[in-house]
Amino acid sequence: DIQMTQSPSTLSASVGDRVTITCRASQSISSWLAWYQQKPGKAPKLLIYKASSLESGVPSRFSGSGSGTEFTLTISSLQPDDFATYYCQQYNSLWTFGQGTKVEIK
Amino acid sequence: EVQLLESGGGLVQPGGSLRLSCAASGFTFSSYAMSWVRQAPGKGLEWVSAISGSGGSTYYADSVKGRFTISRDNSKNTLYLQMNSLRAEDTAVYYCAKGYTSLLLRAAFDIWGQGTMVTVSS
Numbered sequence: 001d002i003q004m005t006q007s008p009s010t011l012s013a014s015v016g017d018r019v020t021i022t023c024r025a026s027q028s029i030s031s032w033l034a035w036y037q038q039k040p041g042k043a044p045k046l047l048i049y050k051a052s053s054l055e056s057g058v059p060s061r062f063s064g065s066g067s068g069t070e071f072t073l074t075i076s077s078l079q080p081d082d083f084a085t086y087y088c089q090q091y092n093s094l095w096t097f098g099q100g101t102k103v104e105i106k
Numbered sequence: 107e108v109q110l111l112e113s114g115g116g117l118v119q120p121g122g123s124l125r126l127s128c129a130a131s132g133f134t135f136s137s138y139a140m141s142w143v144r145q146a147p148g149k150g151l152e153w154v155s156a157i158s159g160s161g162g163s164t165y166y167a168d169s170v171k172g173r174f175t176i177s178r179d180n181s182k183n184t185l186y187l188q189m190n191s192l193r194a195e196d197t198a199v200y201y202c203a204k205g206y207t208s209l210l211l212r213a214a215f216d217i218w219g220q221g222t223m224v225t226v227s228s
Contacts, residue, residue: 034214034215043221044151044201049206091212094153096153100151
């Protein structure tokens with residue numbers, strides 16, 4: 001089974017900050033990686049697929065990069081609506097989620 | 107509008123059974139693989155099961171294999187999850203999710219339902 005490890009688990013940031021979340025896979029997953037945003041009591045929302053492709057309707061301040069085992073999600077300028085929990089997901093071999101990164105207000 | 111609406115959650119005793127449903131609308135249901143993903147209270151996301159568009163191929167997480175059965179009725183645009191031999195650790199919000207492409211494998215989830223809560227407790 002492929003394990004996904006996100007860091008950090010919690011991130012404190014201010015509006016306007018550049019934020020980076022890292023996701024590592026236990027083995028190569030090529031570019032089969034997605035990023036989701038989840039707010040309390042709501043379903044996850046797809047942000048990025050295939051490591052760096054922006055889902056339709058998602059603001060361009062979100063970007064993804066990486067391949068193989070190392071991936072990053074970057075928010076170029078954090079907005080009030082972005083405070084949420086973010087999950088990476090590999091879909092190279094079935095599906096596995098990272099443990100999540102909570103982005104909270106500093 | 108593309109939409110998924112889960113139902114069937116509730117309180118069940120350990121060892122009991124429950125069947126979840128997910129009604130789909132706004133897209134050609136039979137053309138897309140579907141999955142169930144769960145989230146225990148205060149915890150992260152866990153993929154549970156997936157099924158191809160035709161229903162001919164299915165996959166399960168090891169944690170539910172042999173106890174849960176995924177199925178679909180394309181004539182009713184509805185996805186199901188039959189859950190048997192339920193345990194306390196199955197307590198979670200269960201989401202249905204649509205595959206991003208027509209492929210079963212190598213597809214992220216682009217549309218999610220609002221979730222239905224399953225509580226396993228005596």
